[in-house]
Amino acid sequence: MIRLRRFLTELRRYPSALAGIIIILLLLITSIVVPIMTPYSEALRLWRGGEDIWAQYPRNAWPVWYNLFVEGTLPETIVFDSSKEDGVITEQQLSEGTREILFSYEFDYQYDDFPPEMNVFTKAKYTEKQPFVEMTWYTPDGRDIRLGEFSSGPTTSFRFAQEERLQRRLERETGIDNVAANKALFDDPSQEGLQPLKGTYRIELAGLLFEEDSELETTFVSYGLVHGIAGTDHRRRDLSVALLWGTPIAMAFGLLAAIGTTVTTMGIAAVGVWYGGWLDGLIQRITEINAIIPLLPILIMVGTFYSRSIWLMLGLVILLSIFGLSIKNYRAIFLQVRELPYIDAAKAYGAGNLRIIFRYLIPRVLPLIIPSLILLIPSFVFLEASLAVLGLGDPVLPTWGKLINDANSEGALFNGFYYWILEPAGLLMLAGFGFALVGFALDRIFNPRLREL
């Protein structure tokens, strides 16, 4: 208890260590909260679910806070979903068997740019005759534009960006050539060039249903240039899922690998020193061979040939690091500890070999190991990221490294999607620095030789 308090007062002399501890705590809390809030299966559904889940997200959108750094306001995503009772829905019986449902979606558009895409999705239930949908666009300056009409199948999508007929009609009206409908519809005709008109827009979808028990649901999506707190990737996925779920994975990988390698290496070094003789020699030779086996290439080979599961990689990392070069360091320490009198005392009272190793030798060395253990964690966190960057990330789990890999292979830096790299990289750096700051401070506290330096 006194030792702990003295240790804490000591630690207070290192503000960098406190900052590191705060970072680590934040990351650990995130790692605990995230799996509770979005369970594993839910996270996988959100990340690997397919087009159904992502359809309403924009492609390659910057995070919302990017608006703080740019002139003007970039549009956010606007979604109206009739199945969630958005907008105003009125139903009218026209004649026997024929109904008209009018979906009226009204929204305020105060942005300085155009939505990159705009879609209408419909879902219909019918036995023979498909419902018929007519769409009209009302602008703030009082114009109304016929958008087009289509017969809705079980699921139909109307993509404004690909509607050439609508585009040509809008060209005739606005006089601006070669502009897709999703942009031309927001154009301010009173101004020169392409300028968005701010104000309240309305889109009306009139559905004609020709059967008594036929049903129709519609969704209108005006995609944003910014989306969510983390933005989206090339497959419209929300990056925040991977960023949040990457935290527990990175922490688990780093902690388990660091503890696993340190504990096993230390145990082996202690056994070798205690028994000595050929066992010690064998351990030394294996260490030398192991130093020549390149870790990363082996991981890459296993990843290519067998499985890319993150847990297999973790096991391999530990396995290949058991006989790491650090055995030599530990050995030097244990050689000194072995000669201390309390070990003789233990021998005198008849303690067995294993008891001496695990109860007397190892605990004595433990405090010396802690700083290097903590300094090891970021290197393993980055190792996971490195593997992912090489395309050997876990095939299922979303991780920080896989985001960087996706971004890199989609040319994020070249195309200017900087957020895509900066967000996972920032988190990696945070984790790395957090542990490194603490590790360096501990190193100086536990190593009296360094303390006065």
Place this chain on the structure above:
Amino acid sequence: MSQEILQPEFSDEVFSQDVDLDEMRATERKAKRQATVRMIRYTLLKLLALIFTVAVGVYFTVLIANMGGYVDEIRRGQIRETIVLAASLDPEFRQLPESERTAIIEQRVANEEARYGLDRPFILRSFSYLADAMTLNLGFSQQLSSDSGSRLVRNIILERLPSTLVLFGTSNLLLFFISLFFGLTLSRRYGSISDKLVLGLAPTSAAPAWFYGLFLILIFAGLFSLLPFGGMVSAPPPDNPLDYSLSVLQHMILPVGAWLISGIFLTIYQWRTFFLIYASEDYVDMAKAKGLTDRMIERRYVLRPTLPNIITQFALLLITLWTGAIILETVFNWPGIGQLYFRAIGVFDIPVILANTVVYAYLLALTVFLLDFIYALVDPRVRIGGGGEKS
């Protein structure tokens, strides 16, 4: 340590008066000859041990590669494919009835498999694979080819080795000498602002070089378009050798910079601490008391006894380099063996992956060997042969 350094001076003075000069020279020559013999023996032993170690390491690699029977599977597939292709091009063969055709193909495949030794048990085959792998005699790649068009795995790798060596040789030599220089300077003014700055920046080395590479690309290539995004020379490559090397230099700035950023502060910090510890040894105080100049103390009493450690550090730096190269080259699209490795993974080109692993094992072994050799040159315990356990 201090005794070893000081002893020769004393012994010369004390003994030279009463021992016959000729006799002394003879013993000296003899000692020198013995030392040379010992050095050679030591080096040869180390070399043998290392070749053995590499063999064990490569064997391990072969085992991993073949644990799921992948290598065999691929060889079998290749054999069948070439035979079926050759047969289908033969007009006489096409006229034969179906059953006869299959029989002939099966027969040829079996012959060919026997020729490659695929019918022997794996244990025997694994040793022939080992021999092949050790000599990089891994046949043809499956997808990749060298720039000169060769599909021999050995050519593909040897062609790319120089660019890796250029990039990482430069980076590491720079890192080593810059950090050594600043480490020594800081140890002299320890406690100053620059010292504290380096101390505070040391944790930046937690991130690997490729990580900083991404940022450097973002800033210098993406935002300001000052430097190229990657590659080794501009396209098309300049004809003039001078322009060519200038272009290579320009492409090297960012990867070398990334390597330096990720390594420099921690290494400087380590050197500074290291020199500080050694500068507080008793024999250094003694030298100060003798009134020697700072430079002299530094050269003779700090640098000289720490030389083996400095060399070890350098070798360890090299070892981390070989594996760090894979990703840094990938990020910067540098046409070295690291990037080749990455591409081989992408197209599942197993001979190239295997050969690359072997090359890495060789590079590591070579590093360790050089380390041992230089150690033998500078460490008196090895040279004099009085040594014993190094720990």
